[in-house]
Amino acid sequence: MKIASRFALPLAAFALLLVVLIAGLYHAPEKGVIVSPLLGKPAPQFSLPGLLDESSPLQAQTLRGHWSLLNVWGTWCVECRAEHQTLLQIKQQGRVPIFGIDWKDDDAKARAWLGELGNPYERIGADREGRVAIDWGVYGAPESFLISPSGTVVYKHVGALTPEIWQQEFLSRLL
Amino acid sequence: MLMALLALAALLSGPRALAIDSIPPLPDPALQQRYLTLTHELRCMQCQNESLADSPVGLASDLRRDVHEQLLAGESDQQILDHMVARYGEFILFRPRMSWRNAWLWSLPAVLMLVGIFIGVRVLRDRRQHVDEESEESLDA
Numbered sequence: 001m002k003i004a005s006r007f008a009l010p011l012a013a014f015a016l017l018l019v020v021l022i023a024g025l026y027h028a029p030e031k032g033v034i035v036s037p038l039l040g041k042p043a044p045q046f047s048l049p050g051l052l053d054e055s056s057p058l059q060a061q062t063l064r065g066h067w068s069l070l071n072v073w074g075t076w077c078v079e080c081r082a083e084h085q086t087l088l089q090i091k092q093q094g095r096v097p098i099f100g101i102d103w104k105d106d107d108a109k110a111r112a113w114l115g116e117l118g119n120p121y122e123r124i125g126a127d128r129e130g131r132v133a134i135d136w137g138v139y140g141a142p143e144s145f146l147i148s149p150s151g152t153v154v155y156k157h158v159g160a161l162t163p164e165i166w167q168q169e170f171l172s173r174l175l
Numbered sequence: 176m177l178m179a180l181l182a183l184a185a186l187l188s189g190p191r192a193l194a195i196d197s198i199p200p201l202p203d204p205a206l207q208q209r210y211l212t213l214t215h216e217l218r219c220m221q222c223q224n225e226s227l228a229d230s231p232v233g234l235a236s237d238l239r240r241d242v243h244e245q246l247l248a249g250e251s252d253q254q255i256l257d258h259m260v261a262r263y264g265e266f267i268l269f270r271p272r273m274s275w276r277n278a279w280l281w282s283l284p285a286v287l288m289l290v291g292i293f294i295g296v297r298v299l300r301d302r303r304q305h306v307d308e309e310s311e312e313s314l315d316a
Contacts, residue, residue, distance in 0.1 A: 034220070037264045104233060130237045137262040139220035139234060 036137050038153045043070075043145075044135040048125025051102050051110055058099060058125030063147045067174055069098045070145040071121070071161075072133060074105040075113045077141040083160035087120035090166055096146075096174070100124040103133045103141055146170050195231045198243050206246050213242050213252060217259055218267050226269065 038044070047059040063070065071087060073080040091098055100121040102110045107126055114121075127133050136145070139158075146155040154173055157165060196214075201207040211228065217238065219230035227235045227242070238259070245255045259267045273281055 034264055034266050037261060104237075130233070131241075134234075134237060134241060134262060137264070139263065 033158050034139070036153070036156045038137055038145075039156060041153055043147055043151050043153050044132075046125075046132045046135055048101065048127055048132055051100075051107060051124040051126040052114075052119075056123055058101070058123050060151065062099060062123060064149065064151050066149050067096045068147040069096050069170065070101065070136075070147055071098055072101045072103050072136070072138050072141050072143045072145075074103045074141050075109045076105065077103075079160045080142045081117070083142050084117050084120070086161045086163055086166065088118050089163060090161075091120040095171070097122040101132060101136070101138075102126050103138065104128065104130045144170075146173060148175075196228065196239060197236070198239060201243065201246060209252060210242060210246055213246075213255060214239055216256070216269055217242070218269055220263055220267060 043060055043063060045060045047057055050056040050058065062068075069090065073083075087098055090096065098121050100123070102124055104127065107128075110124075110126070125132070136143075142160055144157045144161055145153055148154050155169060157169060201210055214228035215226045217227045219225045219227055219232060219235040219238075221232045221234050222230050225235075227238050241258075242255055245258065250258075256268065265271055271277060
């Protein structure tokens with residue numbers, strides 16, 4: 001009896017630790033995705049030259065007055081190719097205009113990509129030096145931001161968009 | 176002796192020759208030292224267990240460029256770290272900052288040590304009492 005009580009406390013502590021650690025393994029709230037500090041804040045100020053038309057730049061003001069999907073991509077990004085079909089579907093849906101940041105890319109390659117796969121974007125800014133992407137806290141393409149009409153960053157998704165993610169995480173947030 | 180010196184020189188110059196960082200060093204050695212410290216304190220967001228200084232990926236070199244430019248522009252270390260945290264969150268810092276949210280985690284080692292000392296003292300006291308009782312018993316016999 002005395003031996004049992006002597007081991008009871010350490011055993012209970014060990015069991016508790018085990019439960020906490022196992023729960024932590026399976027119940028990571030963000031599943032390894034880094035939460036952006038931009039969420040709920042005004043979108044950063046930026047201005048990028050247009051990829052297709054130099055005279056129509058992509059700026060913070062471009063994203064004002066309507067909901068926007070801002071998509072960061074590049075022709076060097078394999079997952080972006082997989083995502084492209086979803087972007088075309090979103091464009092066809094016509095509920096939210098898509099704006100693109102072409103991240104550290106070759107302009108000619110980017111134009112060829114759009115010619116081949118179709119262009120889902122209202123407007124594309126060429127971020128040739130990757131400075132604007134840093135201001136948006138981008139760390140891996142593709143990344144997608146939902147911007148409210150007042151210019152607030154409402155949601156961010158890292159990785160390829162799918163119709164399900166678009167429906168559940170983006171459209172559900174439109175007011 | 177000469178061989179040993181040569182070997183030492185080769186060892187010391189080796190890492191420099193293999194360095195990932197292609198940005199020329201800052202003109203002022205003090206600035207360059209701060210640059211090295213900062214790029215080792217900041218995480219490469221793409222390959223998350225490497226520092227900016229050690230990572231060959233594009234984003235890391237872009238962020239090194241930013242640190243370099245901000246140092247030249249006369250910003251303080253704190254300003255540069257704040258700049259990075261505002262964009263990428265505290266995850267970019269290898270040493271998380273203390274806040275009310277993580278205060279319990281920071282204080283955990285001290286708390287655990289106190290618990291350990293408490294248990295240790297009690298065990299020792301019990302044992303001493305035990306030994307005392309035993310020796311009294313043996314005296315009685």
